[in-house]
Amino acid sequence: MLSRDLATQILDEVLRRGAEGAVVRLQERVYELVVYDSGVLRGYSISTVRGVGIRAVVGGGTGYAYTSSVDRESISRAIDRAISLARVASSYGRKSFAPVKPVKASYRVEFKVDPHAVDPQVKVGIVREINTTSMRRAGIVSAVTRLGLERDRRIVVASEGTEVEVDVVGVGLAHTAVARYGAIIERVGDRESYIGGFEHIERRDWLRFAEEIDELAIKASQAKTPTPGTYVAVVDNEVVGLLLHEAFGHASEGDGVVAGASILRGKVGERVASELVTIVDAGLVEGGYPVPYDDEGVPKGRTVVVENGVLKGYLNSRDTAYELGMEPTGNARAQDVSFDTLVRQTNYYAEPRDWRVEELFEGISYGIYLRGRGAMGGQVNPSVGTFTFSIGPSYIIRSGEPVELVRGVVVSGNILETLKEVDAVARDLKVTTSVFGGCGKGAQIVRVGDGGPHIRTRRIVVGGG
Amino acid sequence: MIHEVVERALRVAGRYGLDEVEVYAVRSSTTDVVGTIRGLERVTSGERVDVGVRVVLGKRVTVQGGMVSRVEDVDPIVEAAAKVVRTLPEDPNWVSLPRKTGRTSVEGVIDPKLRSPDVGYFIEVVRYLLGRARDIDKRAYTSSASVRSTYVERVIVSSHGGPQVDEHTEVGVSVSIKAVDGTEESGYYDFYSATTLGRFNPEELVSRAVEVSVKTLGARRVDTGTYEVVLVPRVFANVVQALLVPAVSAESVQRGRSPLAGKLGSRVLSESLTIVDDGTYPELTGTRSFDDEGVPTSKKIVFDRGTLREYLYDTYTAYIDRRESTGNAFRQTPYSPPTPWITNILVEPGSGDLQSMVRDLRRGIVVYSTIGEWLSNPVSGLLNATVTNGxxxxxxxxxxxxxxxxxxxxxxxxxxxxxxRLTATVESFARFRVPAVYIPKLTVAGK
Structure with missing residues (x-):
């Protein structure tokens, strides 16, 4: 069993062997996945990640080592390796960390029903019913339904005296339907995740959830692709989340900024978005993924990145904060103990304003309503600001009304242009997360949340078949 | 340790009256060196052992596993799998775990320098990549550079045979270049990825990245319309991976998620395109002596002069089509269920070089890099990619x-x-060996 005591023992040993500073991370993560594919159970898997990660600082150099073996000998070897790598690194320069106040705290997600203790037959039964019902629906040729259940327990101790423990439980269900109409086949997928126990799975009407996805896939298979070009767009909560995460969030990560790889470098205090846009990164927000402390043990509060259109700061780890002369913001995160931390977003979203959603459509003679259901995700090149993402079936807007469904929609733009074009922000804030994926960077995936209210932008490039 | 883990798992499974058991264990050791414009950022090293156990009872199947800390950690994994499998519904398509396991002779999968990595050498490579760009062109600098070296040892054993054992090394070197000229900025990312350092040339890597980055300073959008397009090998490979690879997976075909279902023997691509899946090609990162369920890898023509000849199978999908696996079982993690996926993709070259292909363009775009091509839709066959350097x-x-x-x-x-059309010159990287391609007509959404 991994414990805070074990972590502090390892930390003491790292310091005893000559490190001037250290962070020790222990982790145990259990992930359970049930997959039904087109009426057949294709997977019931349970996987566990368990191990120890050690960051040692020696002579200003930093080394990181990990081991999945928690026996005394393996841990001892990992300590030696971390120290040895730090010594090697020290001959190539020093790395400094912004000071932090030590924290001793625990955070635990409360739940009623332990998802991993529920009878496997119950879990399989839920997924089977959704999937087989979907496969019986006229027009659906293939359907994949997944139930994901996760518990991630992390302990972080640092030489400054920090000792934090975070225990997060999450559940979710994902459904992807493939519909055929003549020679056209189209897919639409969506997922819904909750932080908490299996009670969230029990109380949701998942048949209705899947039915909506199936019907959208059927309609999308009969829809046209949009005419490529530049559009006025109303953007729903989910696409706003994607857009902010990809288009702005990555460029605001401090490691990219200090590396000269972000288009936002040197732009603090400058206008980077419409004055209607305020963007925050918060560790704890309703609907999001809880990150009360990062993997350096630093509290993750609420970081205002953009306020009324002006860039206020970046997301920082302890070392990027030092480099940039800023405060650490609690954004040093790692997928698991086999990786040292990178600067990552937590829950990145736009603050709401006063518009009603209907008002955003008013006055648009021809435009597009960009919808997130069925979105595949996105990507950005933060050094030049170009972003792209694939979104779900959307609607062409004519005379202020979303009237015609279109499929295969991809949008693209530039960070510093797109958010300046925002001319209306609605009041309907919504943040979501997912236990099926997350944000990828440096070969690591971490859980994140994103979202915002509906917005309207005067100009966005839309590609399509 | 992985041999003990596998033996123990098989022994423990024997207590539960299961019909078939397969244990797959992977030990991986990695060394990472990352540097940025401000210097050496991280030196990381570690080792992990991951185990997946697939158990079968009648037509009931489950896969369980994870990172293991000690040999005895497999006991609860096997126990949980044996318990869960009894509660599951039958899979009507299930026949058996692979019965014809074995290995193919492969070369160029091990580099001794990567099996016992010299961290100092990797640091020097990173430092060289960080410092060299500015020497080549004053407008360019390296924003980040990294080396990741991995040594992997695999063992697989099942009720039908084994153990099969193999090992390989893998190295990835990347460089991100930024170019700045007044208010104009551009960036370009390039990499070396192979099983050995045999073809690694740091000067070539950084020079090419600087060249593209500087060449695309001051980039802007073109008008929306239809254009000729040339995709350089890396972009072409990404497009093939995003759209064609999922479509030739037997699983996609059988589940109605491939536009190539029912098209074996039909011409679906230009006659200039012959595409081969080859799990034995030296130095490509998908080369193995056996796939992720112990079936020997092989070479097969997937598209022969534009005609679809073959889908890619693992054992499960092969049984459904009453044929043999093509040795294409792939697991995302050692504890994921296998699915069909590529080993390495080789696109047969054409004639001429990139320069002559560009000279022949009437009105077109040469694409050096894109983002988001992986967001294209393989189910519908719709390509969408955003050009970042063109x-x-x-x-x-x-x-x-x-x-x-x-x-x-x-x-x-x-x-x-x-x-x-395709160029005669090809590039090898990661799981691909491909030329550049000329496409006469693609829609471009711009201004």
């Missing part, structure tokens, strides 16, 4: 750099044209 060419002359436009179209229409 050059607009008119009358064979390079006119101005391009970025921020979306190239789009149905891949089978675009690649089905008889005018599609």
């Amino acid at each position: 050059v607009y060419v008119e009358g064979g002359e390079e006119r101005f750099p391009v970025k921020g436009v979306v190239i789009a179209g149905n891949i089978y229409e675009a690649m089905g044209s008889p005018e599609v």
Whole structure:
């Protein structure tokens, strides 16, 4: 069993062997996945990640080592390796960390029903019913339904005296339907995740959830692709989340900024978005993924990145904060103990304003309503600001009304242009997360949340078949 | 430790009255060195052992596993699998775990320098990549550079045979270049990825990245319209991976998620395109002596001069089509269920070089890099990719750099044209060995 005591023992040993500073991370993560594919159970898997990660600082150099073996000998070897790598690194320069106040705290997600203790037959039964019902629906040729259940327990101790423990439980269900109409086949997928126990799975009407996805896939298979070009767009909560995460969030990560790889470098205090846009990164927000402390043990509060259109700061780890002369913001995160931390977003979203959603459509003679259901995700090149993402079936807007469904929609733009074009922000804030994926960077995936209210932008490039 | 883990798992499984058991264990050791413009950022090293156990009772199947800390950690994994499998519904398609396991002789999968990595050498490589760009062109600098070296040892054993044992090394070197000239900025990312350092040339890597980055300074959008397009090998490989690879997976075909279902023997691409899946090609990162369920890897022609000849199978999908696995079982993690996926993809070269292909363009875009091509839809065959480094060419002359436009179209229409051409020169990287491609007509969403 991994414990805070074990972590502090390892930390003491790292310091005893000559490190001037250290962070020790222990982790145990259990992930359970049930997959039904087109009426057949294709997977019931349970996987566990368990191990120890050690960051040692020696002579200003930093080394990181990990081991999945928690026996005394393996841990001892990992300590030696971390120290040895730090010594090697020290001959190539020093790395400094912004000071932090030590924290001793625990955070635990409360739940009623332990998802991993529920009878496997119950879990399989839920997924089977959704999937087989979907496969019986006229027009659906293939359907994949997944139930994901996760518990991630992390302990972080640092030489400054920090000792934090975070225990997060999450559940979710994902459904992807493939519909055929003549020679056209189209897919639409969506997922819904909750932080908490299996009670969230029990109380949701998942048949209705899947039915909506199936019907959208059927309609999308009969829809046209949009005419490529530049559009006025109303953007729903989910696409706003994607857009902010990809288009702005990555460029605001401090490691990219200090590396000269972000288009936002040197732009603090400058206008980077419409004055209607305020963007925050918060560790704890309703609907999001809880990150009360990062993997350096630093509290993750609420970081205002953009306020009324002006860039206020970046997301920082302890070392990027030092480099940039800023405060650490609690954004040093790692997928698991086999990786040292990178600067990552937590829950990145736009603050709401006063518009009603209907008002955003008013006055648009021809435009597009960009919808997130069925979105595949996105990507950005933060050094030049170009972003792209694939979104779900959307609607062409004519005379202020979303009237015609279109499929295969991809949008693209530039960070510093797109958010300046925002001319209306609605009041309907919504943040979501997912236990099926997350944000990828440096070969690591971490859980994140994103979202915002509906917005309207005067100009966005839309590609399509 | 992995041999003990596998033996123990099989022994423990024997207590539970299961019909079939397969244990797959992977030990991986990695060393990472990362540097940025401010110097050496991280030196990381570690080792992990991951185990997956697939158990079968009648037609009930489950896979369980994870990172293990000690040999005895497999006991609860096997126990949980044996318990869960009894509660599951039958899979009517299930026949058996692979019965014809074995290995193919492969070369060029081990580099001794990566099996016992020299961290100092990797640091020197990173430092060279960080410092060299500015020497080549004052407008360019390296924003980040990294080396990741991995040594992997695999063991698989099942009720039907084994153990099969193999090992391979893998190295990835990357460099991100930024170019700045007044208010104009551009960036370009390049990498080396192979099983050995045999073809690694740091000067070549950084020079090419600087060249593209500087060449695309001042990029802008072109007008929305239809253009000729040239995709350099790396972009072409990404497009093939995003759209064609999922479509030739037998699983996609059988589940109605492939536009190539029912098209074996039909011409679906240009006659200039012959595409081979080859799990034995030296130095490519998908080369193994056996796939992820112990079936020997092989070489097979998937598209022969544009005609679809073969889907890619693992054992499960092969049984459904009453044939043998093609040795294409792939697991995302050692504890994931296998699915069919590529080993390495080789696209047969054409004639001429990239320069002559560009000179032949009437009105087109040469695409050096894209983002988001992986968001294309393999179910519908719709390509969508955003150009981050491109050059607009008119009358064979390079006119101005391009970025921020979306190239789009149905891949089978675009690649089905008889005018599609390939270069004679090919590039090898990661799981691909491909030339550049000329596509006569693609939609470009720009201004």
